Amino acid sequence: xxxxxxxxxxxxxxxxxxxxxxxxxxxxxxxxxxxxxxxxxxxxxxxxxxxxxxxxxxxxxxxxxxxxxxxxxxxxxxxxxxxxxxxxxxxxxxxxxxxxxxxxxxxxxxxxxxxxxxxxxxxxxxxxxxxxxxxxxxxxxxxxxxxxxxxxxxxxxxxxxxxxxxxxxxxxxxxxxxxxxxxxxxxxxxxxxxxxxxxxxxxxxxxxxxxxxxxxxxxxxxxxxxxxxxxxxxxxxxxxxxxxxxxxxxxxxxxxxxxxxxxxxxxxxxxxxxxxxxxxxxxxxxxxxxxxxxxxxxxxxxxxxxxxxxxxxxxxxxxxxxxxxxxxxxxxxxxxxxxxxxxxxxxxxxxxxxxxxxxxxxxxxxxxxxxxxxxxxxxxxxxxxxxxxxxxxxxxxxxxxxxxxxxxxxxxxxxxxxxxxxxxxxxxxxxxxxxxxxxxxxxxxxxxxxxxxxxxxxxxxxxxxxxxxxxxxxxxxxxxxxxxxxxxxxxxxxxxxxxxxxxxxxxxxxxxxxxxxxxxxxxxxxxxxxxxxxxxxxxxxxxxxxxxxxxxxxxxxxxxxxxxxxxxxxxxxxxxxxxxxxxxxxxxxxxxxxxxxxxxxxxxxxxxxxxxxxxxxxxxxxxxxxxxxxxxxxxxxxxxxxxxxxxxxxxxxxxxxxxxxxxxxxxxxxxxxx
Numbered sequence: 322x323x324x325x326x327x328x329x330x331x332x333x334x335x336x337x338x339x340x341x342x343x344x345x346x347x348x349x350x351x352x353x354x355x356x357x358x359x360x361x362x363x364x365x366x367x368x369x370x371x372x373x374x375x376x377x378x379x380x381x382x383x384x385x386x387x388x389x390x391x392x393x394x395x396x397x398x399x400x401x402x403x404x405x406x407x408x409x410x411x412x413x414x415x416x417x418x419x420x421x422x423x424x425x426x427x428x429x430x431x432x433x434x435x436x437x438x439x440x441x442x443x444x445x446x447x448x449x450x451x452x453x454x455x456x457x458x459x460x461x462x463x464x465x466x467x468x469x470x471x472x473x474x475x476x477x478x479x480x481x482x483x484x485x486x487x488x489x490x491x492x493x494x495x496x497x498x499x500x501x502x503x504x505x506x507x508x509x510x511x512x513x514x515x516x517x518x519x520x521x522x523x524x525x526x527x528x529x530x531x532x533x534x535x536x537x538x539x540x541x542x543x544x545x546x547x548x549x550x551x552x553x554x555x556x557x558x559x560x561x562x563x564x565x566x567x568x569x570x571x572x573x574x575x576x577x578x579x580x581x582x583x584x585x586x587x588x589x590x591x592x593x594x595x596x597x598x599x600x601x602x603x604x605x606x607x608x609x610x611x612x613x614x615x616x617x618x619x620x621x622x623x624x625x626x627x628x629x630x631x632x633x634x635x636x637x638x639x640x641x642x643x644x645x646x647x648x649x650x651x652x653x654x655x656x657x658x659x660x661x662x663x664x665x666x667x668x669x670x671x672x673x674x675x676x677x678x679x680x681x682x683x684x685x686x687x688x689x690x691x692x693x694x695x696x697x698x699x700x701x702x703x704x705x706x707x708x709x710x711x712x713x714x715x716x717x718x719x720x721x722x723x724x725x726x727x728x729x730x731x732x733x734x735x736x737x738x739x740x741x742x743x744x745x746x747x748x749x750x751x752x753x754x755x756x757x758x759x760x761x762x763x764x765x766x767x768x769x770x771x772x773x774x775x776x777x778x779x780x781x782x783x784x785x786x787x788x789x790x791x792x793x794x795x796x797x798x799x800x801x802x803x804x805x806x807x808x809x810x811x812x813x814x815x816x817x818x819x820x821x822x823x824x825x826x827x828x829x830x831x832x833x834x835x836x837x838x839x840x841x842x843x844x845x846x847x848x849x850x851x852x853x854x855x856x857x858x859x860x861x862x863x864x865x866x867x868x869x870x871x872x873x874x875x876x877x878x879x880x881x882x883x884x885x886x887x888x889x890x891x892x893x894x895x896x897x898x899x900x901x902x903x904x905x906x907x908x909x910x911x912x913x914x915x916x917x918x919x920x921x922x923x924x925x926x927x928x929x930x931x932x933x934x935x936x937x938x939x940x941x942x943x944x945x946x947x948x949x950x951x952x953x954x955x956x957x958x959x960x961x962x963x964x965x966x967x968x969x970x971x972x973x974x975x976x977x978x979x980x981x982x983x984x985x986x987x988x989x990x991x992x993x994x995x
Contacts, residue, residue, distance in 0.1 A: 325381045325398065328371045332447065335364035339440030343433035350428040354421060357436035361443060362417035368410030368447065375403035376819060382453070392514055397453035400823040404662065405450050405571075405578045407819075408669040411805060412570045413443050416563040419677050419798030422791065423563055423684060435475055439564060441468045446567075449575050453516040455504045462500070465575070466493045469568060473560045485555035492552040496542030500579070503535035507587055519587045529588055533595055536583040537602075544576035545629050546636065547606040548947045553629060554613070558621035558689070562680020563798075565621060569628045570673035574665050577635060581662075584643060585827045596643030597746070599636050604756050606633030609916070609947075611763040615770070615909050616917055616943045618902045620679045620689045623771060624672065627715060630760060631668045634730060635661050637757065641733050642830070648740040651831035653733065658830060659820045660729035666816060667722040667809060671714035674802035678708035681795055682775065685788040691771065691902050696780040700788040705776045707799040712768035714806045717761050719859045722809035725843055727761065763909070770905045781896040811860060813843050903941055910941070918944035 339360035346353045375381065380399035387394050398406070420439065427435055445468055448461035467490075474486035508514050510523040524532065538549070545553035553573070557565045584595075610630030617623040638661025645654035681704045682697065683689050698705040714721040717728075734757065737750040780786035790796075809816060814836070821832045836843070887894050910919050922940040969980075 325371055325374050325378075326383055328367055328374065329396065329398070329451070332364050332367040332371060333444065335360050335367060336440045336444035336447070339364065340437045340444070343437045347433040350432045353433050353436055354424045354428075357433075357440060358417050358420045358424065361420075361440050362414060364440070364443065365410045365413035365417055368406050368413065371398070372403040372407035372410060375400065375406075376822060391456035392454060394452070394457050395454040395515060396451050397516065398451050400819075400826060401578070401581060402450050404666075404819060404823045405574060406447070408574065408666050409443070409446055409450065409571050412567065412669050412673045412802075415673060415798040415802045416566050416677070417798075418801070419566075419680075419795050420563040422794035423561070423680055425792075426684060427561070431475065435472070435561065438468055438472050438475075442472060442564065442567065442572075446571060446575060450578060455508055455514040455516070455519075458516075459497070459501060459504070462575075463497060465572065466490060466497070469556075469560075469564075469572060472564045473556045475561060476559070479559075481555075482559040485552070485559040489552040489556040492542055492549065496539045496549070498539070499535040499542075500539030503532045503539060503583065506532050506535075516582070516586075520589070529591065532583070533588060533591060536580065536588075537599070540576040540579040540583075541602070542576075544573050544580075544632050544636075545606075546602050546632060547609055547629060548951055550606070550610075550629050551948065551952060554622055554625040557625035557628065557676075558619060562621070562676055562683060565625075565680070566673035566676035569625065569676055570669040573628060573632060574669060577632075577639075577661075577665055580639065584639070585658075585824075585830075590646045590829045591643065593644050593647040593741070596640045596645075596647060597741075599640030599643060600753060603633045603636035603640055604753055606630065606636070607760040608633075608756055608763075611760050611767060612909075612913055612916060613943070613945070615763060615767045615906050616919075616941075618690055618692050620682060620691050620771065620775065621676065622689075623691075623767070624675050624679060627675075627764070627767070628668075628672060630764065631664065631672065631715070634727065634757070634760070635664045635668065637661070637753075638664065638730050638733060641730075641737055644737065644740050645733075646829040650740055651829055652835060653736055653740070655824055655830040655832035655835050656729065657733035658824055659817065659832065659835070660726055660733050662820050662823065663729060663813075663816060664723075664726035667714070667726045667806075670802055670805045670809065671711045671721075671723055674707065674711035674799060674806065675715065677795070677799050677802070678704055678711060681791045681799070682708075684791055684795070686782075686784040688782070688784055691774045693782040694775045694780070694785045695778045695782075695896060695899060696776075696785060697788055698776040700780075700785070701776075701790045703790060703796050704799065705772075707796075707803045708776070709772055710803045710806055712772050714810070716765040716768050718765070720810045720863070721806050722813075723806075725810055725813045727757075729843065731757065766909065770902055774900065774902045774905065778899040779894070779896045781899070811857070817843065910943075916946065918946070920944065 339357045342360065343353045343357050346356060375398050380397065380403070382395070382397040384393045384395045420436075424432060424436065442465070445461055445465035449458065449465055452458045452461050470486050470490045473489055474483055476482050477486075504519075506524070506528060507519045510528070511518050511520065513519070542549040557569050560568060584591075607630050610626050610628075610633060614623050614626035614630065617626060638657045638659075642654045642657035642661065645651070645657055679689065681701065682694065685701060685704075686694060686697070688694070710721065714723040717723045731754065734750070734754050737753070738747040741747050741750055780788075817836045821835065824830050824832045889898065910917060920942045922942065
């Protein structure tokens with residue numbers, strides 16, 4: 322056994338070296354690329370080792386006196402921290418390998434700065450997950466925000482990227498205000514900044530409610546919960562693809578980590594309406610997230626909206642768990658939290674895989690617009706297979722990992738009506754299950770569109786036609802995550818055992834005998850519920866189906882293959898005859914026109930020859946109701962207020978001195994109650 326302190330310090334030193342070395346090797350982009358991302362790879366492997374050590378030998382705590390008035394720096398790595406660190410280590414390992422090949426595109430675009438920020442980004446997330454003191458946690462939280470801001474704005478010559486970066490830092494700064502408020506209320510109540518002493522027992526019910534709301538808004542902003550999500554669909558596509566994978570796969574999960582700290586550790590069991598509020602926000606995020614994803618043609622923007630959807634699925638498990646806790650049903654609460662946290666890890670894996678796949682498409686074709694792609698399965702076969710695995714996993718298809726966590730989420734929601742009182746809440750919980758099923762169906766539809774329009778049929782542009790497979794390091798990173806998707810699906814028991822250890826330390830949850838220890842299945846048996854699903858059986862059924870199809874196909878002998886163009890009434894088929902992303906999504910767009918409110922813009926370009934007719938172009942714009950109903954009025958109010966205040970800023974020094982004198986007199990009058 323190696324002392325976790327030394328592993329932790331080695332980890333920090335590796336990332337620190339990855340930050341500093343690009344400054345010394347900036348004259349050689351190739352050396353900078355290999356050294357900086359090699360160090361980040363070693364650092365991520367150290368994160369995995371540190372997490373495994375915690376799960377085997379238990380948590381560790383150590384402190385360092387900084388001499389600052391805010392107190393000593395306290396590092397605590399318990400099972401909850403180790404779980405999120407493990408997700409960071411796994412995803413960071415894949416993205417670091419991938420970045421070695423992908424970063425070649427940035428040899429003339431400030432590669433050294435990007436590589437240093439990349440290492441700093443991972444380091445800041447490590448600190449967020451391990452610092453156990455309020456002041457230093459907030460410093461680490463802001464460091465993570467600032468570093469990711471610069472990564473989002475790395476290609477600042479693009480106006481859209483700069484706009485996305487500033488919207489991101491504005492929203493997350495507002496979230497930080499609420500997080501700070503929640504922490505300060507707790508810290509004042511217990512007279513300590515140490516996480517281990519922050520318990521809400523000293524608070525009144527009204528103050529606990531305020532802390533809950535502040536934590537939900539603060540961390541919900543970083544997580545991308547609707548209606549606080551407006552930064553996410555713009556910031557994630559703007560960042561370099563391996564950074565997008567980390568932002569979507571891990572960074573937004575640090576908000577889930579913060580919620581778990583507050584809801585399980587600091588506040589403990591609360592009233593049922595806490596969980597009901599989270600369930601409401603969760604299902605809204607799930608439905609609108611996947612619906613807006615279906616409307617997108619930008620591949621990375623599509624994936625970003627799916628992050629909103631999957632955060633909703635995670636919060637469905639957490640919200641249901643909090644409802645069960647408030648009704649003294651610890652076993653069901655444990656099942657719901659296991660479902661939520663399992664989906665945290667699964668989403669980190671398959672969403673990172675999909676972002677890396679989209680980065681490979683961008684690397685090979687120089688476009689993210691799927692309307693300009695097509696036919697890439699022949700040009701990039703390995704990337705196509707890896708993207709297909711990620712698409713099947715996020716669509717919750719067996720035997721991949723997304724299926725297991727969503728199945729557990731459904732199982733926990735099925736018993737939610739028993740924990741609620743009143744016909745309206747019970748009916749609402751039933752509708753919740755139906756809406757989650759609708760979310761899954763829409764997600765599958767969306768990725769049929771994403772994969773089909775991108776990789777199948779014929780190329781619709783010269784870039785797609787000239788595309789070639791990406792480099793070995795990029796394929797290795799995607800291949801590693803693909804194996805994780807399959808391993809977490811076929812053999813889920815190891816992750817369930819980890820989650821039992823993570824959740825066993827919290828009151829209100831009973832996970833001691835929740836799952837039957839069978840390596841090959843997910844099986845639980847508790848008083849209110851029981852269920853079993855054997856993944857090898859599912860794999861076996863799929864294999865039997867494939868074998869039966871092969872036998873049936875070859876029953877009368879293998880037919881002679883004749884290659885030729887598809888018959889289209891004597892016309893040679895071309896890319897203009899294919900399904901487009903706009904056409905594929907049209908039925909969904911019509912069915913949900915009350916929510917997306919599409920606006921069609923048809924342009925007719927008349928040709929010189931009247932016998933050839935006209936060329937029609939159709940563009941669809943989707944209305945984002947939350948922006949229209951919430952953020953646009955706020956923006957209008959801020960601008961009106963600014964215009965009203967503007968005359969006060971005259972630039973006259975004497976007038977400013979008069980303002981100061983007037984405020985001073987007013988304060989003195991109020992101070993002496995005159």
